[in-house]
Amino acid sequence: MTRDQNRYYVTTPIYYVNDVPHIGHAYTTLACDVLARFMRLDGRRVHFLTGTDEHGQKVEKSAHKAGMEPQKFTDEVSENFRALARQMNYSNDDFIRTTEARHKKAVQAIWKALTESGDIYLGSYAGWYAVRDEAFYNEDELSRDEEGRMIAPSGAEAEWLEEPSYFFRLSRWQEPLLKFYEENPDFIGPEGRRNEVISFVRGGLRDLSVSRTTFNWGIPVPDDPDHVVYVWLDALTNYITAVGYPNTDSENFSTFWPADVHMVGKDILRFHAVYWPAFLMAANLPLPRRVYAHGWLMNRGEKMSKSLGNVLRPQDLVENYGLDQVRYYLLREVPFGSDGYISHESMVARINGDLANDLGNLAQRVLSMIYKNCDATVPAPAEYHSADRILLDKAAGVLESVRREFAQQTFHRGLEAIWQIVGDANRYVDEQAPWILRKSDRERMGTVLYVLADTVRRLALIIQPVMPHAMERLLDQLNVSGEQRSFAYIEASLQPGEVLPKPEGIFPRYIEPEESQETS
Template identity: 70%
Template sequence: MAGSQTYYLTTPIYYVNDVPHIGHAYTTLACDVLARFMRLDGYDVKFLTGTDEHGQKVEKSAMNAGVEPQAFTDRVSKNFRDLVSLMNYSNDDFIRTTEKRHVESAQAFWRRLEERGEIYLGSYAGWYSVRDEAFYGEDELTTTPSGKKIAPTGAECEWVEEPSYFFRLSAWQDRLLEFYEKNPDFIAPAGKRNEVIAFVKSGLKDLSVSRTTFKWGIPVPGNPEHIMYVWLDALVNYITAVGYPEMGEGSEFAKRWPADLHMVGKDILRFHTVYWPAFLMAAEMAPPRRVFAHGWWTIEGQKMSKSLGNVIAPETLVNTYGLDQTRYFLLREVPFGNDGDFSHRAMVNRVNGNLANDYGNLVQRVLSMIGKNCGAAVPQPGPFTEADQALLGAAHALLDTVRGELKAQAFHKALDAIWAVVGDANRYVDEQAPWALKKTDPARMATVLYVLAETIRHLAILTQPVMPDASSKILDQLALGPDERGFGRLGEGGALKAGTPLPAPQGVFPRYVEETKGE
C-alpha cells in the first residue's frame, strides 16, 4: 500500500543575510508542489525548509546592523517563515541552524567523522570568499586591475591564513565517481551532472572545515577555539530534521533517510553533490537519492540586483497577480532546470490566457449551463459516444503522465499535459454545442455536460498541488468532500453521481486588467 511509502524532500536552507526574493520563493514552491502531489498520491511526506544562520557573512551583516548575531538571525529568519504563509507552502518542519537540536546534531556528526579518521588538524592558507562562504583555488580566480581577486561567482576573495581542521576530501575522488556512475539519477538535470563529474575528475583537495578568525558558528567538539565551516554545519540540517544522531530501529532517521530529493539552486550544486555525499559516505551513512539544481530568474531580461533596484519581492507578485496565479506562472513559464525571465507581459498572458480564458472560462460556462439546464445538479448521462470516451480517456490518463513528469521534476511538462486536456475540453464544448442540444436533444445535452463536469473534476484534483486554493473552490462547486479529492478517486471509481445538488457557480480566475494612467 502506498500509504506506507515515505517521501522526504528538502529546500536548501536560506542564508539569513538578506530578504526573500523570487528565487527563494521558486525553490520552495517546487518542493511544495511535489510534497502536495506525493501526499495526494498516498505517500507519508516530510517536507523541510529553513534558514542557515551561521558564518562570517551573517556576523558581518549583524555588525553592520548594530545588533547581536542571534537577534539579527531571529529577525531575518522570520522573513522566511512569513514567506511560507504568503506563498501557502505546506512544509512539515522549519529548521534553524541556531537551534539546540541542530547544534547537537552537527557536533555529533563531526565526532563521527573524527572517530573514523576523516578529519585532521592542520593550517589553512588560501583564498576565501566571505559572500560565498567558499574556498577557491588560485586557478579559479580572476584579478582586477586594482589587484582584487574575484571568484567565478563575482564575489571578492581575501587571503586567509589560520589553523584549521581538514576533511580528507581528496581520498573520496574515486569513490564519488563510482557513486555517480552507479546512481545516474543522483544529479539532475543531466548537464549539471556532467559539470560535477568534470569537477571531481579534475582533482579534489582536502577541505578546510573549521575557522578561528570569527566566532559566529558551532564550536568544534573538544576544541572550541575552532568553529565549524558553515557548509559542514549547514548540510547537516537535512539529517538533524529527521532526528539525527538518533539512528536506531524505529527512529525517524531510520524511516526517512536517505532523503528522496534535495532541491537546490545551481550556485550551490557543488556543496550538495561533492562535499555532502563525501561527508555522508565518510560517516558510513547513505547519500541522498537525488539532487536537482534549478536555474535562476532574470527580471525583464536583466539579472536581479539591489543596485538596479529590480529585485522582486514575492509579496509584490502575490498582491499584483494573485497567489495561485503566481504559483502557476513560476512553474509553467520556464522548463524547470533552465534559467527563466520574469516579465509583466508574460505573467499577464498566462493569467488571462491559460487561467482566465482557457481553464476558468471552461469551468464557469459548464457549471453555469448545468445550473440553468439540469436543475443545479449533476446531470444524468446517457450512453457515451466516441467523442465522450476520447475526452474522458484523456482525463483518466492524466495522472500517469503527470506522475512521470513530476518524478523527473519537469513541472512545466506536467502542466502542459494538464492544459492539453483543458484544450481538448474547450474544443469538445464547441463541437458538441450543448446550448443547441438543449432544444434538439436534452438527454444528449445532459450527457455532454456530465462528461465535461467529470473532466473538470480530474483537472481540479490534479491542479491541487500547484493551485491549492483555486482547485479547492472548483471542487467545492462540484460538491466533492475532503475525502473525495485524493488521487485514489480519479477515474471511474470516484465519478460524479447524477442528481447530486451543486452550488451556484462562482468565477475562480479573474482577468488581470491593466490600471490606466490617470485613474
C-alpha cells in the same frame, strides 16, 4: 506500495539569513511545496523541510553592521522566511534553524563520526576565501577586477586567508564519488549539471577546510572550542538533523532518510553533490537519492541583483497578480532546470490565456450551463459516445504523465500535459454544442455536461498541488467532499443528482491599472 515507496522526503536549501527573502527563495520552495502536495495527494507519507542557515562570518558581519547581536539578528531575519512560507501557502512540515539545540547536537555528532573514520585532521589553511559565498576557491577559479581584487565565479570578492584549520579528507573520496555518480545516473539533475559535477570531481579534489578560528559565530568543534565548524558542514547537516540524527534508530530517521530530493539553486550544487555525499560516505550514512539544481529567474533578461535594483519581491507579485496565479506562472513559464526570463507581459499572457480563457472559461461555461439548464443539479449521463470516453480517459490518464514529469522536476512539461486536456475539453464543448442539444436532445445534453463536469473535476484534482486555493474553490463548486480530493479518486465519478451552488469565476482576467481607471 512498499514502506519505502510510501514515504517522501523533500528539502529546500536552508536560506542564509544575511538578507530578506526574494523571488529566488520563493521559486525553490514553491517547487518543493508542489512536490510535497502532489505526493501527499498520491498517497505518500511526506516530510517537507525548509529553514534558515544562521551561522558563519557573513551573518556575523551583517549582524554587527545592523548594530545587533548575531542571535537577535538571526531571530528577526529567520522570521521573515517563516512569513514568506505563510504568504506563499507552503505546506512545509518542519522549519529548521541551525541555531537550534537539536542541530548543534547533530553537527557535533557528525563531526565525531568523521573524526572516528579518520577523515578529519588538524592543519593550517592558506588560500582564497569569499565571505559572501562562505566558500574556499583555488586560484585558478578566480579572476582580477579592474581594481586588482580577486573575484570568485559568483562575483564575490575573495580574500587571502591564513589560519589554523581542521581539514576533511575530501581527496580520499574522489573515486568513490565518481563510482557513485556512474552507478546512480539520476542522482544529479538536470543532465547538464550532472556533467559539470563529474568534470569538477575528475579534475581532482583537494582536502577541504572545515573549521574557522577568526570568528566565533558558529557551532564549536567538539573538544576544541577555539574552532567553529565550517558553515557548509554545519548547514548541510540540517537535512539529517530534521529527521532525528544522531538517533539513526529513531522512527523518523528510519522512515525518511535518505531524502528523495534536495532542491537547490545551481550556485550551490557543488556543496550538495560533492561535499555532502562525501561527508555522508565518510560518516557511513546513506546518500540522498537525488539533488536537483534549478536555474535562475531573470527579470527581463537580466539576472536579479540588489545592485541593479531589479530584485522582485514575491509579496509584490502576489499582491499584483494573485497567489495561485504566481505559483502557476513560476513553474509553467520557465523550464525548471534552465535559466529563464520572467516579465509582466508573459505573466499577463499566462493569467489571461491559460487561466482565465482556457481553464477558467471551461469551468465557468460548464457549471453555468448545468446551473441554468439542469436545475443546478449534476445531470445523469445516458449512453456514452466514443468522444465522451476518450475525454474522460484522457483526463484520468494524464495523472501518470504528470507523476512522471514531476518526479523528474520537469514541472513545465507536467503542466503542458494538463493544459492539453484543458484544450481537448474546450474543443469538445464546441464540437458537442450543448446549447444546441438543449433544444434538440436534452438527454444527450445532459450526458455532455456530465462528461465535462467530471473532466473538470479530474483536472482540478491534478492541479491542486500547483494552485491549491483556486482548485479548492473549483472542487467546492462541484460539491466534491474533502475526503474525495486525493488522486485515489481520479477515476471515480461525480454523483448525478448532486445539487451545485451558483458558479463563480475562479480566474478573473488581469486588467492593466490604467485600463481599469479608464473603464471605472
